[in-house]
Amino acid sequence: MNSPPLLLLQQSLPPISPTENLIQLKTPLPVHNSIPGTRTPVSSSSSSSSSLSYIRACAGKTTRRVGGGRRGNPDDYHATLTALNSKGRFPRKSLGQHYMLDSEINEQLTAAANVGEGDVVLEIGPGTGSLTNVLISAGAFVLAIEKDPHMATLVSERFSETERFKVLKEDFVKCHIHSHMSSLLASIEPSSADSRYAKVVANIPFNISTDVVKQLLPMGDIFSEVVLLLQEETALRLVESSLRTSEYRPINIFVNFYSDPQFICKVPRTKFFPQPNVDAAVVKFKLKQPVHYPSVSSTKSFFSMVNSAFNGKRKMLRRSLQHICTPMEIENALGNVGRPATSRPEELSMDDFVKLHNLIVKV
Template sequence: MIVVITTSTLPNCNSLSPSWRDNSSSQLLSGDISRRGSAMFLTRAKSSPDDYHSTLKSLNSRGRFPRKSLGQHYMLNSDINDQLASAADVKEGDFVLEIGPGTGSLTNVLINLGATVLAIEKDPHMVALVSERFAASDKFTVLQEDFVKSHIRSHMLSVLESRSLLDTDPSLAKVVSNLPFNISTDVVKLLLPMGDIFSKVVLLLQDEAALRLVEPALRTSEYRPINILINFYSEPEYNFRVPRENFFPQPKVDAAVVTFKLKHPRDYPDVSSTKSFFSLVNSAFNGKRKMLRKSLQHISSSPEIEKALGVAGLPVTSRPEELTLDDFVKLHNVIARE
């Protein structure tokens, strides 16, 4: 069920006592922030950027604290949000999907650039906060859902059809998001096969994960089926590293911004069936250290796999971590024809 939170459902902010405290932030919350004046960041001028103090103040005003179970780390540097939007080339009239808007600091940048934003947020408290913050804007909608369980294709098709009916620019949508680190792989798997809907997916990910997704080397333990999937559906690019000091609470690792330029379905590698192709890839990596003639025995006999490898121009002793995307495509197509 889709739940759209409106301002009529929000609690009275004045009734919430500031109870968020920890060793690193209690002095800031009781001292530095209070000296910045009584005006809440939710009611500041639209063009004002977010910063360290406003992010902490907005959370403290609600008695909220980041939830570890949801992987919440809030951005404290408005320049990073600007660079995220710049990486996606967000401009007037764009439609942007944002996953996990949190306090709305990135959302604010996207709306100020003229984009219409659909946000998906799992935490009901954050839904309430951004609903109130952007209540006056006709360019913002938030759905309270778990993104990895949501019917995002259905949501997006409905939105894009509505925009087309309104004679607006029918260009594809974009994704710009500061993701919770714990769902990054699931999000990538869900979004990249949607090149008929999105043109770009720009994500802030854990730095080590970003490197594994974008720059894995053949014949290494980091080379996995998801690398084949990423290159099948997109052209990935590692943009820049974001030091951990830019987040609250500070995570134990740095982050990085990655851009996935999605391929349109007509530009996917030529395979007879994407389902059977990725089934072959996953089967190959299930026995990662095994030769393919062994790990693919459930598909064909060892001699038949050896023959297919030869026809595809690959050594009969090939292992999965030695094959590029093009190699897997050739091997799949040879096996599919037999």
């Protein structure tokens, strides 16, 4: 009988038996690429095979060649669930944990960042290590940040036999990631000019996506590319929001100030365990180096002005920015920018805001 996937969160994934001939998952696993709202039991033989595959993958023995490249255990569906099973772990809603079950998505994330031999990659929230496995197999050294100590231990054990992986048990939004990455890059002799920069590839919790974006994008001196798996709505808002729309906000100015964003692909919610209520998407941010940022006298005062402008979104800029200078001076500046005196914030592009800032803000 079919049961809602939500029931899976109310059941404990049974532990793996230490004896090979007794390996059997009594609780049915959600079907890979299943129709939402249904699940189908997995046979004991199938469960046994997938469990053993995961154990071998942990030992670094399950690799194969694909198109001239090396790839790890391709069955992320069973590997992920078996890893959770082995530790008796539930995905924690408070941490926004939704694990990817499809290796092809992990490969798309890796390919979007052009990860290759010798690259240094930051991964946020590695979980059971399915994406980590693909990154390492592509030849990268992976520094992972994991807030959940149980998952940090799990992924550390999984990749204990490789020197290409290190996990830090920290909360990403609170850790000094710039310092960590600077030290790591300084310890590695660059093989090329591009290898002086690290990359970010991560399936991040949806509830911290904006915080992660705000923290990473200004680090063009450390990272060259940031590829994230985000909630689809957030991805579209960051990449495709246009002038004169309700979705146009200060974050759009921020994203385009520090990067060139690109929407890569949509990811259906059925690719995750547990299944979230929304679809996801892969987004790539090509970071600008500091010398290529828009020319403003102070980034702090620039974004302060932008935020003030949008705090009074329905107001004309000559009113919402009058704490900076007089309405007449703002009208004159808008004229010099090529905008009418009655302009509102959603009518100005990033370049317009840069010009306006340089005309009215005295630093």
